[in-house]
Amino acid sequence: MDETRIQDRSGAGAPSLAELDERPPGREARIAGGVAMPMAHDSAARHVSGAARYTDDEPELPGTLQVFIAMSKRAHACITRMDLTAVEQAPGVVAVLTAADIPGENDYSPVFGDDPIFPPMTGGGAVVQYVGQPLFAVAAESERQARRAAVLAEIDYVDRPAAISIDEALAAADAAGGDLLPAYEVTLGDAAGALSGAPRRVKSRVEVGGQDHFYLEGQIAVAIPQEDGDIVIRSSTQHPSEVQHNVAKMLGLPDHAVTVELRRMGGGFGGKESQPALFACVAALAATKTGRPAKCRLDRDDDMEMTGKRHELRIDYDLGFGQDGTILAADFAHAVRCGYSSDLSAAIADRAMFHADNAYDLKAARIHSRRLKTHTVSNTAFRGFGGPQGMVGIERALDEIAFVTGLDPLDVRKRNFYPAPDELAAVTPYHMPVTDCVIAAIVDELESTADYRARRAAVRAFNQQSAVLKKGLALTPVKFGISFTTTHLNQAGALVHVYKDGSVHLNHGGTEMGQGLFVKVAQVVAEEFQIDLDRVKITATTTAKVPNTSATAASSGSDLNGMAAQAAARTIKDRLIDYAASRYHVPRDQVVFAANRVRIGNMEKRFCDLVGEAYLARVSLSSTGFYATPDIDYDREAASGRPFYYFAYGAACSEVVIDTLTGEYRLLRADILHDVGQSLNPAIDMGQIEGGFIQGMGWLTTEELWWDDKGRLRTHAPSTYKIPTANDRPDDFRITIWEKGKNRAATVYRSKAVGEPPFMLAISVFSALTDAVIAAGDGRAFPRLDAPATPERVLQAVEAVRENREP
Structure with missing residues (x-):
């Protein structure tokens, strides 16, 4: 990025029309906060002052239950007996949840259907496959009561052989005749022949370890029951639509009965792409069974034991x-x-x-x-x-x-x-x-x-x-x-409203985890309308406004959501141009947006004034936008x-x-x-x-x-x-x-x-x-x-x- 360009575009505010005439030749008026300006994160001040509100900062509704998930203590075992009588009778306990309580599908997986919320008890018992796997959940008046109750469970395990390391996994797979997923190979040319004919060779091994996401905000979900069996989920997730789908699937509801929303996450790094569905499902199950709001929040130790890592x-x-x-x-x-x-x-x-x-x-x-x-x-x-x-x-x-x-x-x-x-x-x-x-x-x-x-x-x-x-x-x-x-994930939607005072409401399917996606997309919209950034309201992500979203992942947040928001803004902008050209009898190419105003032929209007006129003329000032990445196919x-x-x-x-x-x-x-x-x-x-x-x-x-x-x-x-x-x-x-x-x-x-x-x-x-x-x-x-x-x-x-x- 050209440093001069950055400096020229980083003014504190847009100039007035009079100031424009006083600028040196070659300098144009700029909006405050358009594309390419080095703007601060939209929540930066709130982050450092502690004023930024995360899921756990939202005031709890009266009667909100606290949910604790009890975890397996064995890596691979069959549970032959799980007596939860003492748990149910413990002080403060309102409900104890197991696989038997799930009305729909007992699964929260993103793709393959092999992630049970709780292990189902069958005639031969329930199989657990890692230390930390959820067994049951306790919903109580307080988290402390839920934790104290959970340890009263009487559980009998029969251990099975466990593969912990890569060497053990290879041995187990070779003995069983298959890996977890099919092996895969890509080839170019004759590698074996070229290797055998090469003058020199190096042959060795490197082990590359995993990594914990260690986000500042742990996994958390709040479920609020609504009328008609609907439910609202507040989840710290990179993938609201996946949480929506899994909660609906678990409850046996259509997707439209579940709304997932969030304003921000305290870090994600991929750990809040597929993992949050589990905690949202557990909270939703507690809320549905009791009719009361329910919160499921993990502490650091439980989070690290229960959630996935880098491979x-x-x-x-x-x-x-x-x-x-x-x-x-x-x-x-x-x-x-x-x-x-x-x-x-x-x-x-x-x-x-x-x-x-x-x-x-x-x-x-x-x-x-x-x-x-x-x-x-x-x-x-x-x-x-x-x-x-x-x-x-x-x-x-x-x-x-x-x-x-x-x-x-x-x-x-x-x-x-x-x-x-x-x-x-x-x-x-x-x-x-x-x-x-x-x-x-x-x-x-x-x-x-x-x-x-x-x-x-x-x-x-x-x-x-x-x-x-x-x-x-x-x-x-x-x-x-x-x-x-996965090609079909390369799509995004956005929703843009322009209110009659010229202020703009922006919503899209991307999620904010501290990476600055929201301010970037807002800058795109501000640039399209040529209005100051503070005229664009950045709103919480919700499945009720933009449906069927992909995860905010694969570094594609700005690419996808920025293009979708740009498309929505341009639709509204085209309507305004059509209105102005018709109303003032000028060609469309003589309607030009520039720094909080619009040139219409030989006259100029403030952006907000043109919007107000268009509203009175019954011009639609709202639009969705959609973008699908082109030219990809594997x-x-x-x-x-x-x-x-x-x-x-x-x-x-x-x-x-x-x-x-x-x-x-x-x-x-x-x-x-x-x-x-x-x-x-x-x-x-x-x-x-x-x-x-x-x-x-x-x-x-x-x-x-x-x-x-x-x-x-x-x-x-x-x-x-x-x-x-x-x-x-x-x-x-x-x-x-x-x-x-x-x-x-x-x-x-x-x-x-x-x-x-x-x-x-x-x-x-x-x-x-x-x-x-x-x-x-x-x-x-x-x-x-x-x-x-x-x-x-x-x-x-x-x-x-x-x-x-x-x-």
């Missing part, structure tokens, strides 16, 4: 290459830890495969994926949706290629990039042409601005003189596909097609230092150059880039999920699960939006998605740690280092390379 992957890679580092063929084998049920694992594992190439032109490739069942919580969507895990594999392999050839890792990466847009297009392993690749230009610019070559020399000099502390430096790229890979059977509308690109250069005596490390400096196209809001986009990078760094370094051999998650609180803090942010942090960015695809104002792509910039930190560990072994061995690269793992890797052995 853990084991990646085996085999790459053939020339002495100059040019990749000739690649073979990747993914083993994906899905958890006990399917959830969204099929699409997530697919996206990991779609990003196994990252930004590199693989002439021949085979990518094979197994989707494994473990007796742990079902893993789910997380920022990047499998893409980050897929990228780690090839970046790890390229670091190893650089090591064995003695080349600089950046030179190896640059040698293998997809070609630039003006060159002959290459194709991905899933046969999608790459026609918009700007990664070479971005990396060249970052290499210069980050002073990569001089710093690499300085790092080498430091390491030669320092016996204990060792530095590492890495510059890695990101190429990330934008669109839901044939999964053929493993070929175009699952993405376009790609987002970026690069990061990270410098770290490790203590070889303890394994502790610091990120000293990070330089980021990221492509957001023509930014809708540079301030919001900068925040997303910084936040994504830090969250990605946490995933790859400190956030370690650990289950014991009985399937109990032992890292289920801030005391044992370490997310990044402000102290982990590098002291020298340089983030730049790429000024040359412009989306070749016809997105809203040629912007690009920014929610997920920056997350993967943090792979540069992981590669820099690898570089530092190599230095600790004086370059004699390439380290085995898995993610997260905790201090313990770094120390083990250091000791291993110094002894030239496997850690």
Whole structure:
């Protein structure tokens, strides 16, 4: 984004007509808060002051019940007896809910129908499949009473064999003759032949750990019964329509009987895409059974034990290459830890495969994926949706290629990039042409601005003189596909009202989780009408206004909802133009909207005045808008097609230092150059880039999920699960939006998605740690280092390379 352009468009308010005449030539009046202005998040002040209202902040209606969900204590077992008599008789208890109380379908899954709300008791008992699985719920006058009552349940378990780790899952699947979901493969060319004929090969493995979403606001739902059996749900969810559908399905009601609404979430990151349906269903069941409002709110420990995580992957890679580092063929084998049920694992594992190439032109490739069942919580969507895990594999392999050839890792990466847009297009392993690749230009610019070559020399000099502390430096790229890979989800709707005073009411199917979607879409509407942003009212998401919405996910929130809102605004705008042209007898092209006013031939009117006139003339001032992403189609059977509308690109250069005596490390400096196209809001986009990078760094370094051999998650609180803090942010942090960015695809104002792509910039930190560990072994061995690269793992890797052995 051009800095001059940003500055010119960031005035405090729109000028008056008189002020316009006083502006220097070439300067136009601008509205306050239109597209490309670096506006603050619409709720920023409320966030920091505590005034922002979340689901739990809404006043409770009289008689609201508090719901507690009792969880399984076994990873895999049959419940032969569950006596809840004492629970029902406990003080304050109003209702105890089990599978037998569900009038409709006992399922809250997003796709495959294998997520029971409560395990059904049959003649042989009920089967539980992970520690933390809901067994029953208690609705009581207070949460404390509900919790105290739940522990009075008498439950008899008969344990069954449990697969907790990937190794155990592979063994169980091989013995049973099948994985949780069918294996999948994509191929390009003759990978096996090219590998066998390659001059050199690297073959190894990297383990990529999971991650907890650790949103600030935990899972919560409030259900309010209405007349005629209808129900209103307030849910902290990224997918209101899915919550609506699952609650209706569970109650045996049509979708129109359930309304889901929310104003904001305190973070989501994918953890509130499919997971919230469970808690909404439980709250709705309690409300329906008792006729009283019901709230189901999880505390942090219960939330972490009960809800899904990022998928853990084991990646085996085999790459053939020339002495100059040019990749000739690649073979990747993914083993994906899905958890006990399917959830969204099929699409997530697919996206990991779609990003196994990252930004590199693989002439021949085979990518094979197994989707494994473990007796742990079902893993789910997380920022990047499998893409980050897929990228780690090839970046790890390229670091190893650089090591064995003695080349600089950046030179190896640059040698293998997809070609630039003006060159002959290459194709991905899933046969999608790459026609918009700007990664070479971005990396060249970052290499210069980050002073990569001089710093690499300085790092080498430091390491030669320092016996204990060792530095590492890495510059890695990101190429990330934008669109839901499930094609039908690429659609959105919006509703825009213009009131007779010229103020605007905006509603769309997207949800606000802190990422700034609402203000971006409001800026699009303000830009269309050429009115100040404060004239556009941002309203809560509700299924009663915009139906059949897709999740706010896949980085598509602004792309989809921005286009839908733009379509609605343009419909109203066209009506106003038609009215003005007819009323004042001018051609339509002489009706021009500009800075809170409208030029009509030789006259001008304030926007609000024209709207008032149109209202009196009975012109409709309300419209829906709809958008479906064009030019995407993927044939999964053929493993070929175009699952993405376009790609987002970026690069990061990270410098770290490790203590070889303890394994502790610091990120000293990070330089980021990221492509957001023509930014809708540079301030919001900068925040997303910084936040994504830090969250990605946490995933790859400190956030370690650990289950014991009985399937109990032992890292289920801030005391044992370490997310990044402000102290982990590098002291020298340089983030730049790429000024040359412009989306070749016809997105809203040629912007690009920014929610997920920056997350993967943090792979540069992981590669820099690898570089530092190599230095600790004086370059004699390439380290085995898995993610997260905790201090313990770094120390083990250091000791291993110094002894030239496997850690």
